[in-house]
Amino acid sequence: MTDKNQKTPQDMLEREAREEALAPLLDNGWRLDEGRDALSKRFEFKNFVEAFGWMTRAAIWAEKWNHHPEWSNVYNRVDVTLTSHDAGGLTQRDVKLARKMDALNS
Ligand SMILES: C[C@H](O)[C@H](O)[C@H]1CNC2=NC(N)=NC(=O)C2=N1
Numbered sequence: 182m183t184d185k186n187q188k189t190p191q192d193m194l195e196r197e198a199r200e201e202a203l204a205p206l207l208d209n210g211w212r213l214d215e216g217r218d219a220l221s222k223r224f225e226f227k228n229f230v231e232a233f234g235w236m237t238r239a240a241i242w243a244e245k246w247n248h249h250p251e252w253s254n255v256y257n258r259v260d261v262t263l264t265s266h267d268a269g270g271l272t273q274r275d276v277k278l279a280r281k282m283d284a285l286n287s
Pocket residue numbers: 247248249250264265266267268
């Protein structure tokens with residue numbers, strides 16, 4: 182998150198809300214990217230069909246919420262990075278999508 186007093190989207194997280202929102206995600210396999218304000222996680226599945234099935238379900242929510250992950254898939258593995266491009270960093274939209282991705286994987 183930037184400290185410069187620029188115009189930022191309304192859902193940019195303030196420090197306290199941000200820490201509260203991020204703590205459970207960081208406990209659940211998400212990490213803060215170094216070098217950019219983004220959350221990343223590697224999801225692993227039994228096989229490609231499970232991985233791609235999960236991606237399909239996540240994609241439907243991403244499209245519904247107009248908030249899209251950066252992700253790549255190799256066989257049973259999906260590497261996800263979440264950040265809000267318009268904000269240049271994390272917003273509530275990333276937290277919401279991260280929680281949904283975890284819920285779809287439980
Ligand atoms: C025009 C459209 O609303 C925007 O490009 C949306 C689409 N999905 C998006 N996804 C993410 N992660 N960040 C954005 O800023 C974003 N913007």
